[in-house]
Amino acid sequence: EPVSFTALDTLRRAGVSVAALVTEHPRHQARPARALDARLRHGVPLLTDATVVELVGRGRLSGVALRHRDGRTAHVACDTVVFTGDFVPDHELARRAGLLLDPGTRGPAVDGAFRTDGRGVFAVGNVLHAAEPARAVAREGTLAAEAVRRYLSDGDWPSASVRLRVTAPLAWIAPNRLTPDDPTGAFTLRTTEFVARPTLVITQDGRILHRTRPRSPAVPNRPFRVAGEWTGRVDTEGGAVRIALG
Ligand SMILES: Cc1cc2nc3c(=O)[nH]c(=O)nc-3n(C[C@H](O)[C@H](O)[C@H](O)COP(=O)(O)OP(=O)(O)OC[C@H]3O[C@@H](n4cnc5c(N)ncnc54)[C@H](O)[C@@H]3O)c2cc1C
Incomplete structure (x- = not known):
């Protein structure tokens, strides 16, 4: 996944010899040029469809046991393991405050005004979702700041909202609730599987609200986005809005 290549570069600059990159997915999820650079120029093998199932060693690490998707196992000698990806939000404060959490992101459930x-x-x-590029998070901050300003001037707070629910292989969407006065921002999604030409279908109570074909493929551990032009068609008294890959 993308951050692993940054970790690889950092380790190599520190003089560490990297034994392998391991992913449970069938291929890397980085942008091709970077992945190719890391693999070909530095000769680090990329082991796909594989999972680290055991850390081996007594007193200190001597290697890891890997299991391939087809059941084969292997041992890779090493003294350090760096885990990246599968990030979860920093949601401790939200949990302790008893805020409603979204089952997909595992961060607090928020509407379009955050x-x-x-x-x-x-x-x-x-705090809201797994690590997103800083510029995307800055955009969220801008939208939230406008909503904070509004709240400080009128004190209004929505009493009800419509839930957004994703269907596998989609893992989560954020924001994940809708209220009538939401700004029409963009939604961020994550998938657990590669989908080369995804079609996103958004429905509510069996009614199609929106169908779109994002320009980029859906890749695990990488965001893809859908604009919020369909949110005006949501019945705020209706059932959950469902987002699926068609
Ligand atoms: C490994 C990794 C690599 C990344 N690389 C890139 C990259 O190359 N480019 C890019 O654009 N983005 C990258 N990102 C994403 C980027 O880090 C985020 O978009 C950005 O940091 C989000 O900013 P934030 O203010 O929401 O959260 P943070 O930057 O995480 O800031 C939250 C702060 O709150 C503090 N905090 C948390 N809980 C508490 C508490 N209970 N009490 C007090 N303080 C608390 C934390 O210590 C932290 O300082 C990366 C993320 C990760 C995890």
């Missing part, structure tokens, strides 16, 4: 279900509590960035 309002949680706790009056006056907004959430953006790493």
Whole structure:
């Protein structure tokens, strides 16, 4: 996944010899040029469809046991393992405050104005979802700031919202609730599987609200986005809005 290549570069600069990159997915999820650079120029093998199932060693690490998707196992000698990817939000404070969490992101559930279900509590960035590029998080901050300003001037807080629910292989969407006065921002999604030409279908109570073909493929551990032009068609008294790959 993308951050692993940064970790690889950092380790190599520190003089560490990297035994292998391991991913449970059938191929890397980095942008091709970077991945190719890391593999070909530095000669680090990329082991795909493989999972680290055991850390081996007594007193200190001597290697890892790998299991391939087809059941084969292997041992790779090493003294350090660096885990990246599968990031989870920094949600401890939100949990302790008893805020409603979204089952997909595992961060606080928020509407399009980044309002949680706790009056006056907004959430953006790493507290809300797994690591997103900083520029995307800055955009969330800008939208939230406008909503904070509004709240400070009128004190209004929504009492109800419509849930957004994703269907596998989609893992999560954020924001993941809708309220009538939401700004029409963009939604960020994650997939657990590669889909080369995804079609996104958004429905509510069996009614199609929006169908779109994002320009980029859906790749695990990388965001893809859908604009929010369909949100005006949501019945705010209706059932959950469902987002699926068609
Ligand atoms: C390994 C990794 C590599 C990344 N690389 C890139 C990259 O190359 N380019 C890019 O654009 N983005 C990258 N990102 C994403 C980037 O880090 C985020 O987009 C950005 O940091 C989000 O900003 P934030 O303010 O929401 O959260 P953070 O930067 O995480 O700031 C939150 C702060 O709150 C503090 N905090 C948390 N809980 C508590 C608490 N209970 N009490 C007090 N303080 C608390 C934390 O210590 C932290 O300082 C990367 C993320 C990761 C995890």
